[in-house]
Each structure stands twice: as structure tokens, then as C-alpha cells.
Amino acid sequence: MTSLGVILKTLADIQVRAIAVVMTLAMLSACAGRPEGVLVPQQVASAEKTSMVDVLVATTRRPSETPGVLFSGERDKGAHVTEIKVSIPPESKHKVGQVEWPSKLPADPAKEFTTVSVTPMTPQSAPAWLRGNLPKSRRVLVFVHGFNNRYEDAVYRFAQIVHDSKADVAPVLFTWPSRGSIFAYNYDKESTNYSRDALEDMLRRLARDPQVGEVTIMAHSMGSWLTVEALRQMAIRDGRVAPKIQNVILASPDLDVDVFTNQFSALGPKHPKFTLFVSRDDRALGLSRRISGDIDRLGQVDPTVEPYRTAFEKAGITVLDLTALKTGDSLNHGKFAESPQVVQLLGNRLIAGQTVTDSSVGLGDRLGAVALGAAQTVGGAASVAVSTPISIFDPETRRNYNDQLNRLGNAAGNTVTTAAGQ
Template sequence: MNGRQGGIRSTGRRWAGLLLACVLLSACAGRPEGVLIPSNLSAPGASTVDVMVATTRAPSPNPGVLFSGERGDRPKLTEISVSIPPDSRRQVGHVQWPKRLPPNPEREFATVSVTPMDGDSEARRWLAEHLPKSRRVMVFVHGFNNRYEDAVYRFAQIVHDSEADAAPILFTWPSRASIFDYAYDKESTNYSRDALEDLLRSIARERNVGEITVMAHSMGSWLTVEALRQMAIRDGHVAPKITNVILASPDLDVDVFGKQWSEMGEHRPRFTLFVSRDDRALSLSRRISGNVDRLGQIDPTAEPYRTEFEKAGITVIDLTALKGGDRLNHGKFAESPEVVRLIGTRLVQGQTITDSQVGLGDRIGAIALGTAQTVGGVASAAVSAPIAVFDPATRKNYDERLNRVGRALENTVTTATGQ
């Protein structure tokens, strides 16, 4: 009987967690339907972001929705322009959703135009018109529980706020946008692997394209890494132009990621992970996925991750101490002005994040400021910086500097206490 009661309590806790997540994610329920209907409105100082959208979703009969959460029979391409309010009227890192339609472009995101694209020739035309002098392309893959419009507006926000010098391409897969359809969404990523692989290969084949950065969020990380793994198996390697892969809050089993990583072969892109140990969405995912660590929630200072990431050459950016804009702490990468600009000004450009103002320098600074603390407080100070970077290329140098600071603090404390 006790075992049965324990099982009932355990089941109750699981459902309570699901219901809590449902409540936390229900904020979008009050949004008007049909935000993708072009408004033809403009505002002084507003910016426009043009995105090419590839999707494996089924078309929706609603012209303001465009594509549903069901699976389409073949990939479709659409060019969408989104108006973003003047920076003086909005908070960087956030999507200002319309409260009603038509939207107010002075304070809210608005759809400017929607143009269906027919075939590769139009895709090449769009790419030729939007490829910057840097010749870079950024492909974004959204995560679990996203509608088509969610993905479009979020990516437009990331492109604008990051100031990324790259042609923006969104890949959106069939998500029913329901917390209770986790399994359906996961299978939809599997359904979309070939399409993402084909898209990346097609972009890489374009002569004028120089480098490709792929950025994925949450469950989209599984889809992205699977597509790259398939490409490596089919072609013998990942396309060389795919130079950077950014996984933000990756909802990915760490054991599975290890296998995917090894099967990509020796010539892999540079990987950067954004992790946060207080990510509540990944805590829920962990519980319903066999209680195996999720890649986006690991502690990069703990073993075996510390050593394994060093061997693999993977950079980990720990956002645990950074205050998130949502109660699930699952979207810090896009909601923090500092982080989203870091993506555009450094990661998309292929720069290694090491001894920068948001990297090891801040962590050393945080320790140095703690001279009045005990040596035991040094460790906590080291991880209390809002953004902590763990880069294999400089870890040894950082450890040496950390040890020197620690010894200096120990001498200071010993002198002050007379011990």
C-alpha cells in the first residue's frame, strides 16, 4: 500500500509539474490570431528584418497563420518582412507582440509582407539580394512548443538585436505548440531531419556563400545535430562552410549528444553551448526522458563534462547567474541584451569567446573584488559573474591565473586575521 501511495504521489508531482509549466507557458494565449497578415503600416524609426523561412509544416487555411503545427508533405519557402519598433520604444531582447490587430508599429512587431517562394531559383535570388559583404548566413532552428509565428517573430528579434552581419534564414518544423504534445514535437524533429540537411547542403553549395552559422534552441538542437550527423555520414563530412554551431538551452540527452558528436567525424564545426542550471523547462524534460542529464543544464565545471568538453574543443557559456526574462529560464540566450549581441558581434563572426569583457576577464574580476571574503568564498565568487565562459583553448591559462588569485587572497586573509 505504501508503495502504491508513493506511486500516486510521484504521479501527482509529475502532473503538477506539467500543469505548472502549462500555466507558465500560457502567456501567449491572449495574443490575437492572425499576426502574419501584412499590415502595410510603418512608424518613424522602425526597422525591418527580411527573413527567408523554410518549413516542413502543413499550410494553414488561415492566411494570418500561414502554417499549422501539422506535418507537410514537402518543404515550403516564404519570404517574410517584419517591422520592429524603434529601440527607444522597446526593450532589447523581447518580442513586443501586438495586443490587437492591426498592430501599432510604433510599439509592436508588425508583419510588413509575406511572399511565397517557388523553388530553388527564388531562394537563390533572395540569397543574392540579402547576402552581406561578409558572405555569412545564419540559420535558426526553433525549439519545442513554438507556433510558426512564434518562430518568425523570435528570429526577427534575434536578428535585429544581435546586429548579426549575416543573411537570416529560419527553419521551422511542425510543433503543435502544446506542453502536452512533447512526444509529437520530438517526432516532428525526426520527420524534419532530411529537410534541414538538404537546406544546409543547398546553402553550402552556393558559390557566393562564405560561412554558415547554425543556431538552434531547445529541442531544435536535437534536430540540428541529427541533420549534421546525417550529412557527415552521407557525404563523409559536414559541409566545410558550416563553421559555427550554437546550441542554446539544448534539450538533448548528453549520452546521445556524445554519440552524435563522434559520428560527425574529425572535421566538425566549432560548437558553442549556452547552458543554465536553473532551466526549469529542461528539468521537466529530464524527468520525462529517463532522468538523464540534458545538455543545456549541465555544470561545465563538474566532471566528466569539464574534461570531455576540453577534449572536444567545445566552448560552454554558463548563464546560470544571469536573470532570465521568463519564469522557466529557458530563453536567456535571446532575452539578455548582452548575450544576444555577443551572438551577433562575435559568435556569428566565428570569434572565440575567451578573454573578452564578457568572458574570463569578468570572472577574474569577480574574484579579485572578493578580497574581504574567506578563501572558501572565492569559488562562489568565481561562478557568480552573470556570464561565465569555459573555453578549452584558454582553460589552462585561466586555471593558473585563478590559482594565483586564490593564493594572493589566502595570503591577504591570513595577514588580516593573524592566523
């Protein structure tokens, strides 16, 4: 290697280390003050006026001997299933988008998330849980967490999303063996590969259950790789993804864009509807890109530029750009869960697979939606959201808009022809 090459490599290594240090400090500050063992069950008095979220949790993690930790970041053979009930503080003490972690144990249910019960189950007993928890919509929401998540992190975060979104679903969490360390990136990535078969099996069980009407999968960060890989495997084995799996939401997906292109193609023409949350200021994905060969990560792309704009349109993928959205997340990697607007959007529309680009979104003037291509067709400018930090790019609405323009153009042409004839 030339002297210049050595210098450039050294500078790149220093930059990556600097980013890692910043991310570590951010993670440490976020975890400061959390006691160990928050999953030890405790009673919550009915007078507390709390809300209850009942989650079915499947995991490929190894059981922990530490009380209240339940499962470690190490891998285990086979899957474990647990029912966990989590108490959410009253509205006056709970901030939408936030997890109020206990400052000490026992937790204070009046102002902190509290574990109410932990019930070990088996995969065979899951249908009984579904019978008691499926809503009238018969919809199941499966959540797959991302990199650097402990078991309790995934449980409490998912409980917060379910509560804040008010989604009409039976909540199922799949948690894979993450060591919960910023320095365990490669181990975590291999743990997602290790867990592909287990997630595929769980999704197939849900899809085959006659009680279940439809399944929506929401995955965050590195969990997006695991999710798309499991669906790809299913499509290869069965010839297609199970029809009941209708919607896939990828939030800040830590996915190589070239790899995702091949994965998506393998799903075949009868694939679920995909929605992406992206943010170009995602610092965690910035580091992932640097340590992964400097290839764009799917969660950091700009959907207004080529080749992504045309690729998303052809694939029928809806993209929500959260770059301008500001939350309390110093890494800008968890906006989908921390923003009240986005959490409400999840519950109102996305989890049910509905469009999010019309005026009936229900977020008032805080969320304006202009389909990708509308502004470009009319004035040549990039499509943006109106007076909002959320931009929505929906290929279906763009096509409908262009069809309307064509019809208007044809009608105008016919009018001119008729007038000329007179």
C-alpha cells in the same frame, strides 16, 4: 510492483503533473492577449522610424487556411519556403530581448512587431534571395526553434534575435511542425525526426551555394536534437559536415547527454565549432529530464563538474553557464534570447565564431570571463565569471593558459638553475 514502488511511482507522476501545470500556466500567461493571424501583411509608414528584418523561412509544416497563420503545427510532405519582412518598433519602444506582440490587429508599428510582407518562394528561388540579402561577410545564420512554438512564434522570435544582436548575416529560419502546446511533447519530438532530411537538404544547399561564405547554425531546446541529427546524417552521407558550416550554437539543448555523445562522435574530427548555453535552473528541461528516463539533459549540466568538464575540454566545446542570469522568463528556458548581454554577445562574437573569453568581449564589467581551469590551476576553486551572471568555459583558452603557466614554470626553473651555477 511492490507497495513502495507503487507509492514512489505515484509521487513521481504527481510531481511531473505539478511541473506541467506550472509550465502550462506560464505559457498561457505569456500568450495572453495575442491575436490570431499576426502574419497578415500591413503597410508601415516610413515616418514610424522602425527597423526591418527580412527573413527567409523554410518549413515542413502544413499550410493553414487561416489568414495570417500561414502554417499549422501539422506535418506536410516536402518543404515550403517563404520570405517574410518584419518591422521592429523604434528603439524608444523596443526592449532588447523582448518581442512586443500586437495587442490587437492591425498592429501598431510604433510600439509592436508588425508583418510587412509575405512572399511565397521555392527552394530553387532561394539563391536569388541570398543575392539580395547576403552581407559582405557572406555569412548565413540558420535558426532552428524549440518545443512548443507556433510558426509565428518562431518568425517573430528570430526577427528579434537578428535585430537585437545586430549580427552581420543573412537570416534563414527553419521551422518544423510543432503544435505549440505544452501537452504535445512527444508529437513535437517525432516532428523533429520527421524534419531531419529537410533540414539536412537545406543546409547542403546553403553550403553548396558559391555566394555563401560560411554558415552558423543556432538551435534552441528541442531544435538542438533536430540540428545535431541533421549534421550527423550529413557526416554519415558525405564523410564529414560541409566545411562552410563552421559554427553551431545550442541554446538550452533538450538533448540526452548520452545520445549527444554518440551524435558528436559521428560528426568526425572535422566538425564545426560547438558552443552551448546551459542553465541548471531551466525548469522546462527539468520536466524533460523526468519524462525522458531521468537522464541529464545537455542544457542543464554543470560544466564545472566531472565527467562534463573533461568531456567538454577534450571535445573543444565552449560552454556558457547562464544559471545565475535572471530574465523575465519564468521557466528559465529562453535566457539566450531575452538577456541583452547574451544577445549582444551573440552578435559581437559567437555568430562569427570568435572567442568570448578575453577582455575584448565588449560588455564592460558586466561580463567577466575566466577560462575553465584557470582558477582551478591556481587556487583549486571552480572557474567563475568575474562580477557577472555569465560564466564562460572555453577549453582552448584553458589550454593556452596552462601552456603559459608551463612556460613561466620552465623560465623560473632555468633562472634558478642559472643562479645556482653562478
